[in-house]
């Protein structure tokens with residue numbers, strides 16, 4: 095008989111039919127105890143997962159390439175593929191192979207993509223996992239992002255590619271649905287997946303179906319791009335879950351301008367969630383703040399930090415809650431202990447909703463829900479004595495929300511054993527006394543096993559074989575094993591089945607009969623437990639929205655308690671926020687750096703900015719003096735105040751800011767292949783375009799990436815523009831002393847410097863910010879500290895002396911610049927002068943510093959000889 099081609103067997107036809115719908119994903123096709131992959135999927139998986147590539151029909155040239163993983167180990171393999179940016183389709187056998195006539199039925203139960211993962215071991219508990227969709231019309235963008243594990247779903251509209259990039263830097267989606275090449279180029283380093291855009295006329299229906307509200311109710315009526323993006327994200331996520339419903343509760347539509355706008359650079363430079371070098375949470379601001387006890391608390395705190403508020407009443411509500419818990423240490427401790435026992439309600443509800451929950455998940459849900467009444471009671475009793483708990487904490491005390499959940503917990507408590515197993519398929523999780531069928535069959539199954547033990551004892555007695563054993567295997571079920579030495583004592587009613595090295599194996603009618611009963615009882619038991627599990631999941635599913643909401647309120651308590659804990663241990667104070675123009679910080683500290691220096695050695699500093707009088711601080715001082723630390727600390731204190739946190743200072747008054755911009759010299763963007771100077775200027779341009787009178791601007795060493803003359807000129811002009819045209823409160827660090835002259839040229843510019851002291855030829859960093867500009871740069875001193883050889887250092891001092899001599903002779907660039915700032919210089923015929931001619935021939939842009947010094951020394955010589 096001619097064999098059909100391997101790819102045309104019924105099984106392969108079934109495979110190909112399913113695969114057709116998922117051309118861009120790797121299909122995990124369940125075959126017995128394995129997930130098999132075929133064709134290109136097999137080749138790719140074998141390569142990425144280090145599996146052996148075989149063929150379904152060994153020895154044939156047209157054999158189908160195949161690679162497989164055991165089903166119980168699939169989780170790790172799937173995780174590896176999705177973390178590498180692939181999509182995995184899970185196809186299961188959906189009928190019992192024993193009962194199937196012909197080919198076993200198979201169906202896709204779930205698609206796992208980089209952005210849509212439900213596996214606890216892959217998800218970072220304290221970070222949302224988002225898939226985002228972007229729609230574009232000209233310069234306007236709709237952005238929507240969805241965390242399928244919790245149902246968190248947000249949408250907004252944004253103008254401009256830079257602003258979109260800033261928002262993407264905050265959201266940090268793992269996977270983006272967007273075909274626009276400009277967006278992809280502007281925000282690289284993320285998986286862009288193929289997708290089917292939702293037709294314009296289908297958008298409304300798609301959203302309505304999932305969120306049971308129309309576009310107007312959702313806040314999308316006049317935001318067509320946000321609606322388009324939301325529908326696309328939703329359709330994509332929905333298609334990954336053919337078996338379950340996304341745990342969606344609501345769509346949060348927001349305006350970027352409702353919170354403090356942070357650009358990409360600010361998120362990175364202020365090290366909000368990750369350090370600039372290494373990208374670690376440890377060492378970031380979030381690293382200091384995050385002592386939340388729950389995963390949703392951790393995620394919410396991250397959200398608070400990335401979206402500081404601008405609404406004063408809202409900010410004060412948060413401060414009230416934090417203050418309440420700062421003042422009540424024992425309440426705070428007790429709440430934090432309770433919270434430690436509350437699992438991730440949002441993700442648990444999500445997994446149940448998506449049919450991905452295990453008995454262990456339901457057990458965790460029950461245990462967590464059982465903790466809530468105590469947590470609520472603590473807040474309630476604390477507020478009885480005071481005037482009432484602050485809103486944010488009191489919100490958790492909501493009977494309408496919690497009573498049905500308490501009932502659910504009771505039901506789960508009755509149904510499930512104390513510590514349910516991680517797999518439903520093994521059974522053993524329904525508590526005795528919950529269901530008569532379970533109890534009866536469990537009794538029969540265990541009773542049968544007891545009966546078998548009794549048979550073993552009886553047969554030993556009867557035959558006089560002390561080593562006789564009743565054992566079990568899958569092939570003959572229960573059997574009796576007798577060792578070689580005792581074979582002569584075997585009674586006639588034993589039926590011999592198998593000879594093994596050590597003896598013989600027998601079956602008896604009695605054993606066979608018992609076994610049938612045990613198997614039947616076990617089958618019934620298992621089937622009943624599955625049914626009950628499905629019913630329990632269904633019950634939980636009916637409460638998805640309430641669980642997510644309760645989870646959110648508990649998370650808020652957790653965040654407030656964490657901020658209170660940080661405030662308490664770190665000695666933070668409640669800042670005063672208002673809508674004035676003043677930022678006045680007394681004895682401010684850098685929340686991260688103060689933890690890295692030995693205790694008591696961090697030097698606190700004041701900072702006063704006032705749009706009306708002290709708008710711009712020019713910060714000078716040698717390298718390593720502490721300029722960046724000072725400036726970042728001001729920005730971070732403002733930010734902390736506006737997320738509702740206390741701040742590391744003796745006192746702080748913050749006239750709220752609408753945007754924070756930073757431009758910090760060190761952050762090269764070599765990854766994008768642009769020169770440092772280009773990036774620096776682009777960022778500076780974005781600041782000048784985006785800053786308002788209410789903004790806070792932090793500039794560190796603008797103009798460093800070019801020649802000195804260009805650099806000073808640009809830095810000068812930028813500062814003037816911030817002063818004259820924008821009016822934003824600004825901190826500007828520079829090593830160009832020339833810029834100190836700006837304080838004379840413009841009324842709202844002040845000079846401060848980070849003080850150093852010279853002591854016996856050494857320089858000592860005092861870390862104190864004082865009024866007035868630094869009078870010299872101490873660059874050579876720092877160079878010496880850094881270990882430059884002694885002869886080089888003394889030669890540098892000598893050259894410096896010569897240069898300074900030249901400058902005082904030539905009237906100095908400072909005065910020229912000063913004059914230029916007052917009024918444009920009148921055009922004048924330059925007098926012919928050899929010095930001038932020689933000067934005019936120089937191209938500072940093309941010179942190395944050493945060449946510049948040599949040329950300058952020549953000029954000095956020329957000037958002196960004249």
Ligand code: ADP
Nearest residue numbers: 695696697716717718719720721722723724861
């Ligand atoms: P600059 O920007 O002037 O080059 P940095 O702000 O980077 O200097 O500070 C250099 C180092 O000095 C920091 O890493 C920190 O260890 C220390 N430092 C800065 N400010 C303080 C301070 N106020 N108190 C104690 N140490 C500080």
